Amino acid sequence: MVSPRLVAKIESEEPTLRLAVLIDADNAQAAVIEGLLAEIARFGEATVRRIYGDFTATASSSWKKVLQKYAIKPVQQFAYTTGKNATDSALIIDAMDLLYTRKFDGFCLITSDSDFTGLAVRLREEGLTVLGFGEKKTPDAFRNACHKFVFTEILRPSTASESVELPSEVKTKKESSPVQISTKVIEQKIQFPKEFVLTALEQSVDDTGWAGLGAFGSYLTKLQPDFDSRLYGYKKLSDLVKAKTDLFITEERQASGSNQKVLYLRARILAPT
DSSP states (O other), X not given: OOXXXXXXXXXXXXXXXXXXXXXXXXXXXXXXXXXXXXXXXXXXXXXXXXXXXXXXXXXXXXXXXXXXXXXXXXXXXXXXXXXXXHHXXXXXXXXXXXXTTTOOSEEEEEOOOGGGHHHHHHHXXXXXXXXXXXXXXXXXXXXXXXXXXXXXXXXXTTTTTTTTSOHHHHHHHHHHOSSOOOHHHHHTOOOOOHHHHHHHHHHHOOTTSOEEHHHHHHHHHHHOTTOOGGGGTOSSHHHHHHHOTTXXXXXXXXXXXXXXXXXXXXXXXXXXX
């Protein structure tokens, strides 16, 4: 079940969570740190920022350049034996220590390693929100153990603005602009999950057949924690819904007791049975 606080964040623009951010340096890239922290800020305040790894190793050299700038506390962990189990253990122990302080609403686990699946499950059992951040190679077990999982490829600074464009537009920009565009984003464009989205909408509508955008987004995340509109070329879920006129009918309604408007949608066609 998705945390009520996370649902509140989906429906509100104000940060609602006090978060502990724990980074596995062995399985995360320093190039995404700026986009990563900006993404975390959408959900709440990163009150603790720690990164775990062997910073005497050349593999972690890229992290040394950004730790001070972004106020991330390094936790040095020497590799006592071949492998990275020492780093994993240090992160897990710290996570449990932070858990028992009862000062946090949730944890951000930045890793592509399935070894942290058990930690994510344990944190969820305590009623805390678990946000995962990792590469496309991250195993499904860890993705699904999180309330929400974000692919770090879409957070890379060199591709963030290009990843939301249509393939033809990307091609045009690549030919006319001196800025190099990563081919990874293009390769990772995946087919829009039409049936899944329509089924999720069918489950989130009210008796009139309409669903609020917040309720729809919450249900999508419940069913598939790594669902992200940016993977399909849209910055926000509302942009995706408005653009898919072949699938959705949308209308804006005045929110009760507020001057703000709320987006509602319904299926233009019936979901498959």
